Amino acid sequence: MISQAEYSKEKKVGEGTYAVVYVGTKQSSNRKVAIKEIKTSGFKDGLDMSAIREVKYLQEMQHVNVIELIDVYMAQNNLNLVLEFLPADLEMIVKDTTILFTQADIKSWLLMTLRGVHHCHRNFILHRDLKPNNLLLAPDGQLKLADFGLARNMGSPQDFLTSNVVTRWYRAPELLFGARHYTGAIDMWSVGVIFAELMLRIPYLPGKDDIDQIDVTFRALGTPTDKDWPEISTFGTYNKIQFYPPPSREELRRRFIAATENALDLMSGMLIMNPHKRWDPIKCLTSQYFVELPEPTAPADLPQLNKK
Amino acid sequence: MSSSPKPSNDADAKVKAKEQASLRVTDDDLYRHSSQYRVWSFTPEQLTQKRAEINARATAKIEQGLRAFRETHPDLTSEELAAIDEKAVPVSTDEELLLVSYFARMILSFAGKMNLPTEVAATAVSFFRKFYLSNSVSEISPKEVFHTALFFSCKSENYFIGVESFAKKAKTNPNAVLKHEFKLLESLSFTLMNHHPYKALHGFFLDIQSVLAGKVDMNYMGQVYTDCKKIITDALLTDAVYFYSPPQITLAALLIADEALTMRYLQLKFMITEESPTENAQGEKQEPKEGTSIPVPGQKLLEVIKECKAIISNKVAPPKEEAVKVTAKIHYSQNPLTVLDRLKRQRESNSTATTPGQTPVPEENQAKRQKSDGTTD
16 A cells, blocks of 8 residues: 655645645656545535545546546544646646647637547546536646546436536536436537637636526527427426527537538537437547648647746 | 466466467456456455454454553452453454355345345345455444445446435444445455356356257256356355356256256267266265267366365354353453453442443443353344
């Protein structure tokens, strides 16, 4: 069993509700690592659910596009997750106006995101909090899905799930309607919104609150009808919402100026209202968008954060 | 999990090349990456050794304690020494296993009483049994861990219950539930994912209906499903979970529930022919049916399933009296003084028929009653 002596904590880099994150070093290999120290005091129900989920799911996934859990250890009754050190995230890149990026760069990030999501889904794991901030970037340019604190197993059909998941702007319509049964399609919606955000370089569906999110979503993409989504009238809140027509292809072209037809097809596929029809990772990964030029940028050649 | 290149002969290399040519990641590949396979799959020898080591560690400690006790009590009578030699004995590996199994079954009945989902109960049993693959029952009492295992399983399986209401339902207190939570997590090597055979059962249940479409009665299939679920739950208390994958256990359960149906399904699905029928007493072999071939992989599968069936056919359900005896043994071996107290009380009760004196351990009481009047409660 690896002891705490193997890892040194050097600098506090972040603090969340249930954890403090440090940058540290793995002594035996001199590898730079991030150490997430799970707070244990003040939780009357014992170890926090988010910590349990993070450990549970990361232990099962070894994939280049999922953050690596290097080790776990106990010290002074604290739980420490040793993760690979990833200095940047996609949100920082999108927000940094000094960084220019190309369609090939976007394709590369999207490809890596989809590969990571595919790996989660084929292991029957839902991420449930995909957003640019949780897509971390390694020094070699690889993108990694991180923060599995909301993840869970794909439910059996009879399981009731909570719809209060995913950061608001990236929340799929079935979640906005409070669905208690959902699938990997909720993650795909998030990826679709992230794809749009990469092209626009501003958040695509920035709702101010949960009610506004419904309005913003349907204003941009059209209010679904029971013709394309028969179950929709079973959601209690459906009848109360404003009706917007879906955007024409021409409107989408104007909004996403640089996008090719294949790019628009892919984005629209991930943003189909009906979760049963929404594209899954395999359909996305095998779409024409990834076949046509330009080729995705090699990870090592992707834009990096400017070092201050 | 290690994918380090190993020297291989030509045949192996050919198979490898073929595998690499088809780049599809199969369900088997994914399973081999799971912690259940990487960390919690053992050969019977490995498992036996693991348990023996834990028992040896605990035994050494207890014997040390007994030696120290004798040294600090030089004035013990020969009768007292004899009583200690007889009563204060460390538990054996088999006795440890018995106690773990007893409490594992208790978890199932507790989960049933609390109306917890099947998967929560199954994971709790898994957690609990794994805990005693790195701890001895004489180091941490199963009584202190089984609530913890159940509570932690609720959290891990997304069936959250607050510790206070859990403790209330389980008739214990929150501190007792949480006391060993970290120790449990550590003993689990921080791996919490459990793939139980129930999911595989659902899959086979659907597949049998499609492979044997029109040949099976739906009501009857429902009965098979219910029976299998029970067999699987019993199988979770056996070591089959460390030797076989969930679908293998499920097929073994199906074989127990209805051998004819399962064989018919396997024959159609994997082209298996029943070359060696179920253990013919005379050792006579029936001739394979004409025109049927025996493809090797299918036959191998059948062999594996039958091995697994042999293991899960032995229901693990130790009687309470046995568990009580082991618990008492642990208590005496760790507290030799209580052996002397017991001796004293026995002498007294021999002269005056009184009720047993107060002791802090209820099991000990039961053990005593059982011993003195030959009944159990």
